[in-house]
Amino acid sequence: DAKTTQPNSMESNEEEPVHLPCNHSTISGTDYIHWYRQLPSQGPEYVIHGLTSNVNNRMASLAIAEDRKSSTLILHRATLRDAAVYYCILNAGNMLTFGGGTRLMVKP
Amino acid sequence: NAGVTQTPKFQVLKTGQSMTLQCAQDMNHEYMSWYRQDPGMGLRLIHYSVGAGITDQGEVPNGYNVSRSTTEDFPLRLLSAAPSQTSVYFCASSYGDTTYNEQFFGPGTRLTVL
Numbered sequence: 001d002a003k004t005t006q007p008n009s010m011e012s013n014e015e016e017p018v019h020l021p022c023n024h025s026t027i028s029g030t031d032y033i034h035w036y037r038q039l040p041s042q043g044p045e046y047v048i049h050g051l052t053s054n055v056n057n058r059m060a061s062l063a064i065a066e067d068r069k070s071s072t073l074i075l076h077r078a079t080l081r082d083a084a085v086y087y088c089i090l091n092a093g094n095m096l097t098f099g100g101g102t103r104l105m106v107k108p
Numbered sequence: 109n110a111g112v113t114q115t116p117k118f119q120v121l122k123t124g125q126s127m128t129l130q131c132a133q134d135m136n137h138e139y140m141s142w143y144r145q146d147p148g149m150g151l152r153l154i155h156y157s158v159g160a161g162i163t164d165q166g167e168v169p170n171g172y173n174v175s176r177s178t179t180e181d182f183p184l185r186l187l188s189a190a191p192s193q194t195s196v197y198f199c200a201s202s203y204g205d206t207t208y209n210e211q212f213f214g215p216g217t218r219l220t221v222l
Contacts, residue, residue: 093206094156
């Protein structure tokens with residue numbers, strides 16, 4: 001299975017933008033890039049996904065490199081509620097394979 | 109909609125006991141799956157189903173059985189509990205028969221095996 005590499009943890013100040021990187025150098029042409037996050041003591045929740053083009057939704061933006069070997073999840077204004085573990089996942093359509101994710105800490 | 113519901117929320121078992129973790133969804137989703145999450149780790153897929161009567165193994169299926177007799181329900185059976193199965197178990201569902209669509213996760217069942 002294609003794998004992703006993310007930093008173990010990142011810190012951000014409240015109301016500042018956050019850029020969460022993800023490397024996926026072995027991505028195949030049909031893999032979608034999905035992001036989920038897991039708030040403390042909860043199940044994961046969907047954030048965003050994309051294939052080749054950059055994507056925006058109400059929660060975040062996803063910037064995908066032209067060669068698709070890396071991507072960045074962008075939270076435009078971090079809030080305390082955004083403190084969570086963020087998972088970057090390559091999705092081939094039949095199952096999600098979670099890695100360790102990035103623990104985002106947001107300072108007031 | 110209640111979304112994805114899981115029961116029980118907490119369970120303590122003794123080694124060798126069997127039990128069933130329940131998962132139900134009221135969104136008419138075809139795809140359902142079970143994950144386990146060990147402390148400080150990401151989720152690992154146990155079994156999944158793309159529709160009633162169809163199940164398949166995930167990354168860590170040993171020691172677990174599933175069946176899918178209805179669209180709504182996807183129970184996970186532990187055949188003979190072992191301490192290594194101490195974990196938090198999450199059920200998820202999504203529209204369609206693939207994982208490309210948004211997965212909705214339940215609140216989890218925290219299982220301890222003594």
